[in-house]
Amino acid sequence: MLDVAIIGGGPAALSAALNCRQRNKTVCVFGRSLDSSLLFTAEKVDNYLGMPDVNGEELLNHFYAHAVKKGVEFQECRVTQILNVGEHYMINAENNFIEAKAIILATGLSKSKGIAGEIDYLGKGVSYCVTCDGMLYRNKKVVVVSENEEGEAEANFLADICKEVSYIPLYKNITFLKDNVKVINAAPKAVVGAEDKVAALETDKETVSCDGIFFAKNTMPPDSLLFGLKTDGKNIEVDRRMATNLPRVYAAGDCTGAPYQIAKAVGEGLVAALSAVSDIDKMKNV
Amino acid sequence: MLDVAIIGGGPAALSAALNCRQRNKTVCVFGRSLDSSLLFTAEKVDNYLGMPDVNGEELLNHFYAHAVKKGVEFQECRVTQILNVGEHYMINAENNFIEAKAIILATGLSKSKGIAGEIDYLGKGVSYCVTCDGMLYRNKKVVVVSENEEGEAEANFLADICKEVSYIPLYKNITFLKDNVKVINAAPKAVVGAEDKVAALETDKETVSCDGIFFAKNTMPPDSLLFGLKTDGKNIEVDRRMATNLPRVYAAGDCTGAPYQIAKAVGEGLVAALSAVSDIDKMKNV
CATH class of the missing domain: 3.50.50.60 (FAD/NAD(P)-binding domain)
Structure with missing residues (x-):
């Protein structure tokens, strides 16, 4: 130790x-x-x-x-x-x-202090670690919000196990994403929940329904x-x-x-x- | 300014x-x-x-x-x-x-936080500055308590104007003191006052009656x-x-x-x- x-x-x-x-x-x-x-x-x-x-x-x-x-x-x-x-x-x-x-x-x-609802739904659909929690979303719908390129690898990994993966890049120039990862160019606004679990991610453009949201942050x-x-x-x-x-x-x-x-x-x-x-x-x- | x-x-x-x-x-x-x-x-x-x-x-x-x-x-x-x-x-x-x-x-x-009574009688007989306050003690009895050699010059200056100057060195090896400065080797314990003015300096050996006490400190x-x-x-x-x-x-x-x-x-x-x-x-x- x-x-x-x-x-x-x-x-x-x-x-x-x-x-x-x-x-x-x-x-x-x-x-x-x-x-x-x-x-x-x-x-x-x-x-x-x-x-x-x-x-x-x-x-x-x-x-x-x-x-x-x-x-x-x-x-x-x-x-x-x-x-x-x-x-x-x-x-x-x-x-x-x-x-x-x-x-x-x-x-x-x-x-950032995170978006509205982010901390509230931590462990209830919000995660900061694909490696830790990715398997919980097998055959489910997830969104990855990433401040950096490293989020791409996480989205690509999720693309193999999840039913649907949306990717919201908060940086310029995506390097590589698999074909079945859907890129959404929007600004995340709030985590929306239902029955104490994540139900959707609200953005400035659309509301993306999902079971889990992964945030990949620099800090x-x-x-x-x-x-x-x-x-x-x-x-x-x-x-x-x-x-x-x-x-x-x-x-x-x-x-x-x-x-x-x-x-x-x-x-x-x-x-x-x-x-x-x-x-x-x-x-x-x- | x-x-x-x-x-x-x-x-x-x-x-x-x-x-x-x-x-x-x-x-x-x-x-x-x-x-x-x-x-x-x-x-x-x-x-x-x-x-x-x-x-x-x-x-x-x-x-x-x-x-x-x-x-x-x-x-x-x-x-x-x-x-x-x-x-x-x-x-x-x-x-x-x-x-x-x-x-x-x-x-x-x-x-040091000073000895007992030191802060209480500041401006009422206790001083840290011979140049500022020395003249207030013309023809009076003063004690100089000094942590460093610089106190000697202050005592020598006071010896020209005061009736009696006692010097308590808190360091070793006095360099030069005038003949009419009385050296007392003792540890100061408390400032003793009467009627809201300094009356004496109490040490571990004797109590020195005086009108003013000057402390020359490193800090x-x-x-x-x-x-x-x-x-x-x-x-x-x-x-x-x-x-x-x-x-x-x-x-x-x-x-x-x-x-x-x-x-x-x-x-x-x-x-x-x-x-x-x-x-x-x-x-x-x-």
Whole structure:
């Protein structure tokens, strides 16, 4: 079992990971590739004290190298769910299940809170993970709403088992979809339910009746990742120790709110790490 | 008038100053020399993300160079008092008075809350500034309690105007004191008052009757620096914006509490700076 699982991959996640390692804890960073960080595209960063006049890519590479040098491990994947399993947590990383004593959420700026009804019908027809839940929709009608190309593979997989697959791309230029996947160019508006189950997806153009809706997102809304996590709008609520309302779950960086700045993220990552380390050390039977 | 005055000189102060400059605000850092920072003596620092394996002195020099490059100004001095003067603040820096619209306190780890009665009798016989208040004690009896050599010059100045000067050094090896300064090697315990004025200094050995007590400290307890500042024990109370209970007064770094770490200080300095900038911009007639 890991001591600390860190969800993210930007400055907050790397700082948290580095500081867990400095305190001799096992740690793994679960996230997307470095170049998916908003920082990667920054032309010039000049307000991270001690490192003047660098660009985002250089800075991220420095950060990554520092973390690797200190023994931080990485797993490039999308985490779709984190479950509280008694005294620890279980992370679903594309259907690899990893246990950890503590979680640090450093998921970056969440672009959306999800559409109306999305969180309400989570587990009742709404899913973020085709690999986990796809088989539940054998011979049924599903919609895949995707912010990125990776959704295409998921739709293609569903096309083999479902009666009908609609695909709503929220990005440009589809790469490859099977012939029996129906593309709908529309903006999703709301999840419509009937008898406590998903019945349709309402869009700005048409209402698509379906049994299940899969959302493939670049960033998961944090409260759909971890049940019961307290948020304030799109920000995760934290105290000065960067602790959330859930035991041994911390948050750091842009996901806790403005200012969306590297130094804040790095500082919060450190604080979250030290709080996690201290709280793990207080657990019984570790 | 300065936009932002920063009290300190460590990583939090430098990060705050850098970020005020990045937002085109005028800023000056009032503090002691770099080598007075606790960080200066650190043999190895390895958890400030992006800059592995440096020592404290190197890191501080990088930080300082970055701030200077971006136009941060410095004034090496001891700030003994900050007064709220209507819409702005007045800083007493060894009897130079500087006005600023906002204050960022980055005074580091306060080693003491002061002795019993010290804050109660501030302005009623207790002072932190010989240059400011020395003349009030002409022909009277005073005690100087000093954490550093600088107190000797203050005692020597007082020896010319006061009836009796006692000197309690809280450090080793006195450099030079005039003959009429009486050295007492004892640990101060309490300020004793009578009729709302200082009457004596109680120590672990003797009680020294006096009219005034001057404390020369390496770090001022923050609530003696700025009247009405809310503290929690020895930490300045701040919210997530690093705002204190006083308008346009912020705090960052070790003075806000543990963990006493560079990344936390740098992050908080940034947040304090951006909050100050935003609040100044909202002021009328600026």
